[in-house]
Amino acid sequence: MSKLEFWYDLASNYAYLSAMRIEDLAADADVEVEWRPFLLGPIFASQGWDTSPFNVYPAKGRYMQRDMARLCEARALPPFALPDPFPQNSLRAARIALVGCRQGWVAAYSKAVFCRQFQARPQGANPACDISNLDVLAGLLRSIDLAPEPIIELSQSDDIKQALRRQSAAAQEAGIFGAPSFVTETGELFWGDDRLENALQFAQAN
Amino acid sequence: MSKLEFWYDLASNYAYLSAMRIEDLAADADVEVEWRPFLLGPIFASQGWDTSPFNVYPAKGRYMQRDMARLCEARALPPFALPDPFPQNSLRAARIALVGCRQGWVAAYSKAVFCRQFQARPQGANPACDISNLDVLAGLLRSIDLAPEPIIELSQSDDIKQALRRQSAAAQEAGIFGAPSFVTETGELFWGDDRLENALQFAQAN
Numbered sequence: 001m002s003k004l005e006f007w008y009d010l011a012s013n014y015a016y017l018s019a020m021r022i023e024d025l026a027a028d029a030d031v032e033v034e035w036r037p038f039l040l041g042p043i044f045a046s047q048g049w050d051t052s053p054f055n056v057y058p059a060k061g062r063y064m065q066r067d068m069a070r071l072c073e074a075r076a077l078p079p080f081a082l083p084d085p086f087p088q089n090s091l092r093a094a095r096i097a098l099v100g101c102r103q104g105w106v107a108a109y110s111k112a113v114f115c116r117q118f119q120a121r122p123q124g125a126n127p128a129c130d131i132s133n134l135d136v137l138a139g140l141l142r143s144i145d146l147a148p149e150p151i152i153e154l155s156q157s158d159d160i161k162q163a164l165r166r167q168s169a170a171a172q173e174a175g176i177f178g179a180p181s182f183v184t185e186t187g188e189l190f191w192g193d194d195r196l197e198n199a200l201q202f203a204q205a206n
Numbered sequence: 207m208s209k210l211e212f213w214y215d216l217a218s219n220y221a222y223l224s225a226m227r228i229e230d231l232a233a234d235a236d237v238e239v240e241w242r243p244f245l246l247g248p249i250f251a252s253q254g255w256d257t258s259p260f261n262v263y264p265a266k267g268r269y270m271q272r273d274m275a276r277l278c279e280a281r282a283l284p285p286f287a288l289p290d291p292f293p294q295n296s297l298r299a300a301r302i303a304l305v306g307c308r309q310g311w312v313a314a315y316s317k318a319v320f321c322r323q324f325q326a327r328p329q330g331a332n333p334a335c336d337i338s339n340l341d342v343l344a345g346l347l348r349s350i351d352l353a354p355e356p357i358i359e360l361s362q363s364d365d366i367k368q369a370l371r372r373q374s375a376a377a378q379e380a381g382i383f384g385a386p387s388f389v390t391e392t393g394e395l396f397w398g399d400d401r402l403e404n405a406l407q408f409a410q411a412n
Contacts, residue, residue: 047263057253059383063397070404177265191269194400198276 003032004203005183007171008110009040010094010131011052011087013068013080015180016114017193020077023107029200035106037097038171039090039164040179047177052087068118071193081120088117089132091164095155096137098163105146112140209238210409211389213377214316215246216303216337217258217296218385219274219288222320223399225386226283229313235406241312243303244377245296245370246385253383258293274324277399287326294323295338297370301361302343304369311352318346 006022008015026033044052054061065082072080093113100106116136117129130136138148154160171181175189182190182199186206190199212228214221232239250258260267271288278286299319306312322342323335336342344354360366377387381395388396388405392412396405 057383059381063381063383063395066395067397067401070408074404175265175269177263177269189269189272191273192400194398195273198280202276 001030001032002203002206003034003185004199005034005036007036007038007174007176007179007181007183009090009179010037010097010110010113011090011117012040012179013064013082013118014193016118017068017071017075017077018180018196019107019111019114021075022196025196025200029204031200031203035097035101035110036167036171037094037101037106037110038168038176039094042168043172043177046172055086078119080118083117083129083131088129091132092134092155093131093137095160095164096141096151098160098167099151099155103151105144108144109141109146112144113137116140207236207238208409208412209240209391210405211240211242213242213244213380213382213385213387213389215296215385216243216299216316216319217293217323218246219270219286219324220399221386222324223274223277223281223283223386224402225313225317225320227281228402231402231406235410237406237409239313241303241307241316242373242377243300243307243312243316244374244382245300248374249378249383252378261292284325286324289323289335289337294335297338298340298361299337299343301366301370302347302357304366304373305357305361309357311350314350315347315352318350319343322346
């Protein structure tokens with residue numbers, strides 16, 4: 001069975017789109033997905049940015065919000081909302097995700113983190129949201145039937161902290177410069193939710 | 207019949223992809239396309255860039271070349287090649303394109319300019335190419351059965367120079383930050399060759 005690596009930062013709105021559909025598409029393509037959370041911050045910093053390109057370039061940011069609104073509507077996802085602040089600080093959420101990679105619940109957890117950030121509340125307001133807050137993250141772990149305390153403790157270990165640094169360095173070495181990105185077993189890189197179908201086809205054929 | 211504006215810089219490789227397919231797709235969707243050549247340079251400059259983002263961010267540039275190669279293969283276009291230098295200076299080519307907008311041959315001309323820049327020569331070498339050279343542009347006009355001399359003379363008139371400045375300013379006012387971009391009659395903006403189908407659907411439905 002072919003494999004495809006799914007590289008994402010938990011603060012990335014376009015990675016949210018891929019997270020919500022990669023499992024079904026991969027099953028149809030008979031491809032196994034490896035979820036690889038990492039931090040985009042160090043890569044953006046090496047490009048001279050101290051925040052998301054959607055903040056650095058306001059016209060691009062305004063467009064992104066409209067693009068996301070249209071895509072969420074077309075895919076029957078709840079109305080899109082941008083968290084405040086955007087982007088969220090995803091360091092702690094990513095460390096917990098790495099625990100999830102080892103324990104087998106990374107997909108369910110990542111989707112919960114994404115939905116909390118990018119889906120409008122029923123009142124229609126932007127989700128007041130702070131995924132750097134451990135209480136918020138504990139609540140998300142509980143929402144997928146996990147006991148948060150031992151997971152959060154493990155996520156703060158040196159072992160996990162170093163694993164996240166290695167993961168983020170590996171992303172940069174693979175040529176990754178944005179999220180989501182997809183890497184096949186042959187090292188072929190695809191960038192963006194728009195390339196998910198192409199990446200799966202390539203993984204299946206090679 | 208619905209209309210869709212196709213905004214492009216003649217030096218943009220992703221705009222090349224759209225130019226090669228927009229006529230067929232628009233005919234299928236019963237949408238009329240208005241070709242709107244403009245200059246991205248002033249917009250990039252306002253974002254602090256003095257060249258293409260594919261040069262400013264090398265990882266993105268390397269990825270773009272692989273992405274283009276894959277897309278050209280999938281669409282049965284000739285092998286992709288990057289012109290040297292990249293991006294080309296498209297000022298003179300754009301002025302001629304504006305003459306083409308008035309005289310009705312802008313689509314054929316734009317495709318000729320794009321193909322000359324982005325299709326590998328039979329020898330497989332990168333196309334040694336300079337679309338800022340009037341002899342090269344004259345040759346491209348001849349290749350679509352136009353007499354180049356009066357066109358080139360008109361393209362250097364103040365009228366056309368000012369029209370191009372207005373066109374590029376209008377692009378920025380429409381929120382455009384990259385090419386290709388598509389704008390519907392209701393002002394809906396779509397960015398990137400990946401959104402061409404969405405833009406046509408939107409134009410058709412609204």
